[in-house]
Amino acid sequence: MDKNLKSMATMQRMQITGLELFYKKGYYNTSIGDILNELSLSKGAFYHHFDSKEDFFVQIIRNLVARKMYTVLIEPIEGHDNPLELISNCFENELETAVHNELDFGFVLGNFISEFNGKNPEIMKHLSDILKIWEVNLVSAIQRGKFNGYVDRHVDSEGVAVFLMSSYLGIRTFMVENAPSTRKYRFMSQLRLYFKSIQTTRATA
Amino acid sequence: MDKNLKSMATMQRMQITGLELFYKKGYYNTSIGDILNELSLSKGAFYHHFDSKEDFFVQIIRNLVARKMYTVLIEPIEGHDNPLELISNCFENELETAVHNELDFGFVLGNFISEFNGKNPEIMKHLSDILKIWEVNLVSAIQRGKFNGYVDRHVDSEGVAVFLMSSYLGIRTFMVENAPSTRKYRFMSQLRLYFKSIQTTRATA
DNA sequence: GATTTTACCGACCAAGTGGTCGGTGACATA
DNA sequence: TATGTCACCGACCACTTGGTCGGTAAAATC
Numbered sequence: 001m002d003k004n005l006k007s008m009a010t011m012q013r014m015q016i017t018g019l020e021l022f023y024k025k026g027y028y029n030t031s032i033g034d035i036l037n038e039l040s041l042s043k044g045a046f047y048h049h050f051d052s053k054e055d056f057f058v059q060i061i062r063n064l065v066a067r068k069m070y071t072v073l074i075e076p077i078e079g080h081d082n083p084l085e086l087i088s089n090c091f092e093n094e095l096e097t098a099v100h101n102e103l104d105f106g107f108v109l110g111n112f113i114s115e116f117n118g119k120n121p122e123i124m125k126h127l128s129d130i131l132k133i134w135e136v137n138l139v140s141a142i143q144r145g146k147f148n149g150y151v152d153r154h155v156d157s158e159g160v161a162v163f164l165m166s167s168y169l170g171i172r173t174f175m176v177e178n179a180p181s182t183r184k185y186r187f188m189s190q191l192r193l194y195f196k197s198i199q200t201t202r203a204t205a
Numbered sequence: 206m207d208k209n210l211k212s213m214a215t216m217q218r219m220q221i222t223g224l225e226l227f228y229k230k231g232y233y234n235t236s237i238g239d240i241l242n243e244l245s246l247s248k249g250a251f252y253h254h255f256d257s258k259e260d261f262f263v264q265i266i267r268n269l270v271a272r273k274m275y276t277v278l279i280e281p282i283e284g285h286d287n288p289l290e291l292i293s294n295c296f297e298n299e300l301e302t303a304v305h306n307e308l309d310f311g312f313v314l315g316n317f318i319s320e321f322n323g324k325n326p327e328i329m330k331h332l333s334d335i336l337k338i339w340e341v342n343l344v345s346a347i348q349r350g351k352f353n354g355y356v357d358r359h360v361d362s363e364g365v366a367v368f369l370m371s372s373y374l375g376i377r378t379f380m381v382e383n384a385p386s387t388r389k390y391r392f393m394s395q396l397r398l399y400f401k402s403i404q405t406t407r408a409t410a
Numbered sequence: 411g412a413t414t415t416t417a418c419c420g421a422c423c424a425a426g427t428g429g430t431c432g433g434t435g436a437c438a439t440a
Numbered sequence: 441t442a443t444g445t446c447a448c449c450g451a452c453c454a455c456t457t458g459g460t461c462g463g464t465a466a467a468a469t470c
Contacts, residue, residue: 007447024323028234031427042449043429049447053428110378114316117381118229128382155398162379162388163372163395170375173315174367176322177333183367190368190399193360197402207467212417236457247419248459254417258458 011049013039015060023108027057027115054123061126065108069130074137083145084195087138091168091191095184098175107172135161155198167191216254218244220265228313232262232320259328266331270313274335279342288350289400292343296373296396300389303380312377340366360403372396 017038021030032046032053050056076090077083098104109130116123138161145151171187222243226235237251237258255261281295282288303309314335321328343366350356376392 004446010447026231026233026320026324028231029324032429033427043451044431044433044449045447047429047431110375111319113382114319114378115231119231119234124382131379131382156391156394159391159395162376162391163399166375166379166388166392167368167372168375169378170315170371170373171367173319173374173378174336174371177318177329177336183371186361186364186367187371189361190364193402194368194395194399197398209416215417237459238457248421249419249461249463250417252459252461 007049010041010045014041014046014049014056015064018056019060019064019108020103022057022060023103023111027112032056054120057123058126061112061123061130065112066126066130069109069134073134077137077141080144080148082148082150083141084150084199087141087164088188088192088195092188095171095175095188098172099180099184104172107169107176110169110172131165135165138164149200152198152200160198163194212254215246215250219246219251219254219261220269223261224265224269224313225308227262227265228308228316232317237261259325262328263331266317266328266335270317271331271335274314274339278339282342282346285349285353287353287355288346289355289404292346292369293393293397293400297393300376300380300393303377304385304389309377312374312381315374315377336370340370343369354405357403357405365403368399 014035018030018035021035021038024030025034032043036042036046046056050059072094073090076093077086079086094104098107109127113124113127113131116127139157142151142155142157142160146153146155146157167187171183175183175187219240223235223240226240226243229235230239237248241247241251251261255264277299278295281298282291284291299309303312314332318329318332318336321332344362347356347360347362347365351358351360351362372392376388380388380392
């Protein structure tokens with residue numbers, strides 16, 4: 001059973017390093033050799049554990065990206081508090097880690113989507129699945145917000161979700177290009193302005 | 206002088222096909238051979254006109270992307286009408302062409318930024334320049350709007366610009382993934398809601 | 411009409427790529 | 441102790457890549 005454990009550990013190490021490099025340099029621009037070098041492992045080791053580069057990448061998405069997305073962008077907005085506030089804090093946190101150049105899984109996703117779109121339907125399916133889950137959870141958070149009196153009943157929940165996901169994906173591309181901290185701040189301010197316009201108006205209905 | 210003309214025409218053809226393929230398949234995933242095949246031209250022809258693949262790409266950015274960005278995302282928001290309306294229409298138009306799968310230069314830019322970021326500073330500089338021009342023009346459109354009484358004087362023009370650019374870049378990634386038409390519609394609705402929250406309030410101040 | 415310039419050709423090259431395969435030694439099983 | 445399994449090794453392969461270079465034919469220049 002010790003063997004099995006070692007095997008798992010190696011696979012894990014490969015996947016973690018793989019994600020890091022794929023994220024930094026892009027999938028097509030990262031060779032298996034790059035990853036193996038970083039870990040001082042051989043081709044043989046790689047193909048012993050994975051069928052192909054593509055299989056390897058799919059495993060990474062399912063094992064690392066999907067799970068992390070869940071804990072970071074979905075779990076935090078569950079609950080019955082004001083969803084707009086939950087979302088706000090969640091975005092704030094994630095953008096803050098992004099400022100410090102750590103792996104931000106929202107952006108990892110956006111990155112990969114633009115890399116694979118139109119090229120690799122198999123991989124796109126996996127990426128789309130994750131996005132879909134995010135979307136569904138955002139929509140239900142907004143609806144919960146309506147039910148609990150935090151969100152104006154007239155707003156279109158799906159619309160809000162699309163708008164939120166878009167701007168989040170976008171700000172990440174945009175932060176990466178320049179002045180991340182300033183842009184994060186400006187983005188969050190405007191987001192809160194937008195939230196104001198869809199929250200329940202205390203004055204009339 | 207006929208020679209010169211033919212030369213220019215060939216370069217133009219190469220650049221147009223190049224942009225198309227780079228956009229569709231990504232820069233690193235498109236070989237010079239791919240482009241040449243499409244045009245039935247030879248390696249010799251390519252390296253006669255361009256120094257390298259990178260040089261070729263930079264030319265494309267400067268000759269095609271930058272100019273098109275200007276006519277499509279910048280010129281339409283100049284003028285002294287309500288800038289929020291101009292921007293709204295401009296985004297609407299561009300997203301509509303995007304729905305029909307034509308080249309959308311806003312997204313071309315976002316795509317390339319995520320592909321080159323952290324990898325090729327030389328190319329990133331060119332992309333950043335274009336983005337900067339867009340940003341500056343958005344900011345001044347908003348400020349004009351304040352001056353002309355269309356936009357609430359308390360809003361942060363730079364913030365609005367960052368928010369607009371982010372959401373535009375994001376919706377394009379997101380539209381490309383699925384249900385472009387629906388998402389475009391939802392996005393535009395929410396964008397107009399946001400605009401309402403930053404326009405001059407007729408009731409008080 | 412002779413000469414030079416120029417647009418383009420295509421065989422070729424070195425450097426990588428993803429992927430294969432016959433090994434080897436440590437461990438588990440018997 | 442003998443045997444089998446399994447994690448890992450690294451030389452090797454077919455193929456693609458960006459890029460070179462000696463050529464050619466037509467146009468421009470003289």
